[in-house]
Amino acid sequence: MLQLKIAARFLRSSRAQTALIIAGIAVGIAVQIFVGSLITSLQANLVDQTVGGSTQVTITALEDGDPVSYTSDIREALEAEERIAPDAIAPVRTLSALFDNPDGDSASLNLKAGNLVEIDPITNLTARTVEGVASLEDGEIMVGTDFAEKYGLTPGDDLDLIFAGNRTVNLQVSGIFDLGSAAVNERQAFIAPELARDLLGWADNEFSAIETRLDDPFDSAAVTESLRGELDGVTVVDWQEQNADLLTALQSQASSSYMIQAFVLIAVALGIASTLAISAVQKTRQIGILKAMGMGDRAAGRIFLFQAAILGVGGSLAGLVLGWLLIWSFSFVPVSFSITIQPGFAALSAGIGIVVALVSSIIPTRSTSRLDPIEVIQGG
Amino acid sequence: MADLLIAQGLDKVYGSGDTATLALKGVSFEFAAGEFASIIGQSGSGKSTLLNLLGLLDSPSAGVVTYQGRDAGSLSKEQRASLRNGLIGFVFQFHYLLPEFSVFENITMPSLIAGTRVDADLRRRVDETLGLLGLDGLAQKNANALSGGQKQRVAIARAIINRPALILADEPTGNLDTTNTDAVYDLFRSINEETGTAFLIVTHDRNVAQRTDRVLEVLDGQLVQDVRNSYESSSESSLESFESSSESSLESSSFESSLESS
Numbered sequence: 001m002l003q004l005k006i007a008a009r010f011l012r013s014s015r016a017q018t019a020l021i022i023a024g025i026a027v028g029i030a031v032q033i034f035v036g037s038l039i040t041s042l043q044a045n046l047v048d049q050t051v052g053g054s055t056q057v058t059i060t061a062l063e064d065g066d067p068v069s070y071t072s073d074i075r076e077a078l079e080a081e082e083r084i085a086p087d088a089i090a091p092v093r094t095l096s097a098l099f100d101n102p103d104g105d106s107a108s109l110n111l112k113a114g115n116l117v118e119i120d121p122i123t124n125l126t127a128r129t130v131e132g133v134a135s136l137e138d139g140e141i142m143v144g145t146d147f148a149e150k151y152g153l154t155p156g157d158d159l160d161l162i163f164a165g166n167r168t169v170n171l172q173v174s175g176i177f178d179l180g181s182a183a184v185n186e187r188q189a190f191i192a193p194e195l196a197r198d199l200l201g202w203a204d205n206e207f208s209a210i211e212t213r214l215d216d217p218f219d220s221a222a223v224t225e226s227l228r229g230e231l232d233g234v235t236v237v238d239w240q241e242q243n244a245d246l247l248t249a250l251q252s253q254a255s256s257s258y259m260i261q262a263f264v265l266i267a268v269a270l271g272i273a274s275t276l277a278i279s280a281v282q283k284t285r286q287i288g289i290l291k292a293m294g295m296g297d298r299a300a301g302r303i304f305l306f307q308a309a310i311l312g313v314g315g316s317l318a319g320l321v322l323g324w325l326l327i328w329s330f331s332f333v334p335v336s337f338s339i340t341i342q343p344g345f346a347a348l349s350a351g352i353g354i355v356v357a358l359v360s361s362i363i364p365t366r367s368t369s370r371l372d373p374i375e376v377i378q379g380g
Numbered sequence: 381m382a383d384l385l386i387a388q389g390l391d392k393v394y395g396s397g398d399t400a401t402l403a404l405k406g407v408s409f410e411f412a413a414g415e416f417a418s419i420i421g422q423s424g425s426g427k428s429t430l431l432n433l434l435g436l437l438d439s440p441s442a443g444v445v446t447y448q449g450r451d452a453g454s455l456s457k458e459q460r461a462s463l464r465n466g467l468i469g470f471v472f473q474f475h476y477l478l479p480e481f482s483v484f485e486n487i488t489m490p491s492l493i494a495g496t497r498v499d500a501d502l503r504r505r506v507d508e509t510l511g512l513l514g515l516d517g518l519a520q521k522n523a524n525a526l527s528g529g530q531k532q533r534v535a536i537a538r539a540i541i542n543r544p545a546l547i548l549a550d551e552p553t554g555n556l557d558t559t560n561t562d563a564v565y566d567l568f569r570s571i572n573e574e575t576g577t578a579f580l581i582v583t584h585d586r587n588v589a590q591r592t593d594r595v596l597e598v599l600d601g602q603l604v605q606d607v608r609n610s611y612e613s614s615s616e617s618s619l620e621s622f623e624s625s626s627e628s629s630l631e632s633s634s635f636e637s638s639l640e641s642s
Contacts, residue, residue: 002492009480289476292437293490293538294465296458374438377472378428 003299006290007306010283018311021275025315025353026322028268032261032349033323037339038330039257043250045337047217050246051239053123053179055211056220057084057227058237067093067206068234074210077230081212083223088213090118093196095208097161100168101151109147109161109189113196122213125177125190131155132175138192141171144185148176163199265356272311273360276304280364287368288376301369304361312357316350323349383448384545384578385411385434390443392429392601403429404601407443413545414576416569418589421598427582428550430598434580435468435548436460448545465494469539469547469577473554475531477523483510483534484519490542509537513567529560536564540571547571549581553588565591 011018059078061068068074070091078089092114099107112119116136120126126134130145132155141161143153153159157173171191179185197204214220217239224238240247280287287300323346327339392404404426411417421427432438433445436452445452447467452460469490470476477486487506488498496502510516513533518526523534532552539547549568553561565588568579581592589595590609597605 006480013480285476286478286480289478290489290493291461292435292464292470292476293493294461294463295493296461298458299493372438374432377432377437377476 001306003302004306007303007310010279010286010303011307011310014279014282017275017279021271021311022315022318024271025268025311025357026318028264028271029316029319029349029353030322030326031264032352033319033341033346034326034330034339035257035260035264036345036349037323037327037342039254040342040345041337041339043253046246046250049180050243051217053128054213054239055090055122055209056214056217056239057212057223058239059210059227059231060208060235060237062233062235067200067202067208068210069203070205070207070210074231074234077227078210078212081223081226083214083216083219084212085121085215087118088121090114090122090211091193091207091209092119092211093193093200093202093208095163095196095200097163097169099151100160100162102160103151106162107147107151108187109143110187111161111189111191111196113191113193115193119190122211123179128177128179129175130178132173134177135174136190136192137174138194139171140174140192142175142177142190143173144188145176145178146182146186147189148173150186167199169195169199265352268315268353269356269360272308272315272357273363275311276308276361276364277367279307280304280368284371285376287371288373291371291373292377297369300371301365304364304368305358308357308361309354312354315357316353319353320346320350383410383446384413384415385448386444386446387411387430387434388444388446390430390433390445391441392426392433392438393441402601404433404440404598407598407601407603409596409603409606411546411578411580413578414572415578415580415594416572416592417579417594417596418581418583418592419596419598420583420586420589423584425598426601427584427598429601431548431550431580431582435470436464465490466542467545469542469544471532471536471539471547471549471552473551475528475535477531477534477538479522479524481523482519483515483521483523483526486523486534487519487537487541490538494542505541506537509541512571513537528555532556532564536567540575540577543575544577546578546580549579551582551584553583561585561588 059068059074075089078084092112094113095111097109097111099109101107114136116125116134119136120134125142129142131148132142134142136142141159148154151159153173153176155173155175158170159173160168160170162168177185177190179188197206200206212223214223220238220240224236224241227236283303287303291297291300324341327341330339387410388408390404390407391402394401394403407430419427419430429438433440436445439453447463450463452463455463478489481489484506487509488502491502492498506519510519513536515530515533515537518530518534523531526534532555536552539549547568552568553564556564565581568581569591571577572579579592581588583589592609594608595605596603597607
């Protein structure tokens with residue numbers, strides 16, 4: 001392709017200019033990839049911290065405090081819902097208790113009671129057990145790291161809990177977990193389902209809530225809506241409704257990142273457009289000569305389209321490498337989350353870089369098409 | 381001989397209204413294939429304007445340019461570009477080489493624009509043309525690395541490589557000294573005789589014009605004279621003399637050095 005060869009030769013003849021604009025595009029695309037990946041990772045991390053280890057769509061009774069009957073209707077509806085992660089359906093009972101601290105102040109605890117095999121796919125309790133073993137047999141309790149530390153508890157220790165009606169129950173610590181939040185680690189504890197059933201005076205199939213976790217937390221609105229249509233006499237709770245503030249914050253963060261990315265792209269586009277415009281002026285004479293020799297208007301215009309394509313592809317590839325380096329170097333920065341490069345997003349950024357370059361070539365391509373060879377020949 | 385080119389009532393007006401300048405007025409003539417002619421006139425007489433119209437680089441304000449029976453005015457810009465590429469070779473006062481390309485690439489550019497692949501035949505033609513013009517061994521040099529005389533010869537090579545029916549030359553020796561000027565005209569003549577390529581050379585030098593077969597004189601935008609010379613080409617075919625000069629180191633070097641010094 002002659003035009004491609006001419007385009008490459010034109011770019012090579014002004015190496016410094018070409019190198020600068022490729023560097024400019026590369027920095028733009030790298031920032032694009034870095035900011036995009038940073039925001040995506042940060043949001044994924046925040047969402048994971050907020051709902052990763054907890055229920056996302058929850059079924060409760062219509063009235064607060066009443067038990068919900070785990071009927072076969074509910075079971076079938078939940079099991080038929082494909083967006084729920086495998087086995088991530090857990091009927092649980094929740095209640096509060098007062099820890100009777102023999103050495104000082106008492107502390108209140110939120111207890112969640114369920115079968116470990118059912119709770120695990122949602123809370124990941126076994127994997128998060130840092131001391132002792134994950135076990136919720138009758139008479140056992142699992143407490144958080146902060147609680148254990150505060151009261152000097154280790155696995156195998158006994159503790160007394162006082163329940164409503166001044167009923168005291170002695171339980172043995174089987175394991176100590178770390179769910180990633182100090183508040184949860186201090187206030188939350190897990191016990192066996194039977195104990196909670198007896199304490200609450202409920203039937204075998206009565207629970208405080210049926211908890212579920214989804215493959216994609218952001219499917220919760222759709223899943224909630226579908227379950228609400230199928231199930232009567234229960235309340236279906238969506239985590240997104242419960243965390244509207246957080247989601248608004250995430251959305252604002254995403255919007256501001258889109259703004260940054262859009263402006264970066266505009267800067268890249270202006271850079272390429274101005275470089276190509278300058279190149280078109282610098283090469284007016286050559287274009288005039290080529291046209292005098294019989295090169296058509298469209299063919300001559302394509303030279304700058306190819307220049308843009310070379311700059312776009314070169315700059316975007318360099319941007320991918322630079323972006324990857326930026327993300328890699330970020331792994332040495334001590335923050336609570338890591339940035340993972342999003343291959344799809346990186347490819348999209350590079351693609352956008354190339355498209356922006358091609359669009360930027362419109363003006364020089366047009367002016368080149370319009371150039372009359374006589375303007376050059378007469379001008380000497 | 382069949383008409384290659386017919387100019388009929390060519391007018392060229394620059395500007396409009398009060399500032400309008402009539403650069404050419406009612407120029408008509410016929411030009412046969414294989415002719416070797418010159419257009420003479422003072423500076424500003426309109427001869428370059430005429431050449432640009434004939435070369436389809438510019439459009440007349442009135443009148444028609446017909447190439448091999450085709451009215452150039454009825455062609456689209458792309459068709460005119462294609463006609464320029466296939467039918468016409470240009471040699472200008474300034475060489476107009478592409479500084480980003482080698483001598484070989486500059487010479488083959490019209491062929492590449494025409495969509496011809498660089499094959500053995502084209503390479504052979506380039507080699508022959510380079511030899512003919514005393515440019516042996518320079519094919520891979522960058523066009524910018526040549527002397528002025530060499531550049532002009534590369535421009536001539538580029539004009540003839542596609543074997544056009546017509547070469548339009550606008551003061552092709554304007555930047556060369558007398559010896560080089562003679563060498564270039566001898567070369568044009570030999571190409572004309574060897575290949576039958578027609579030449580229309582714009583010059584302000586009557587001595588040069590006298591060496592062509594036909595002289596068209598332009599004065600104040602009008603064609604005032606169209607005469608045929610009884611010019612005979614120098615003792616033998618100049619092409620042969622060029623070819624033989626490559627064997628005679630003395631002649632060859634004097635031709636080279638005379639062009640180099642320009």
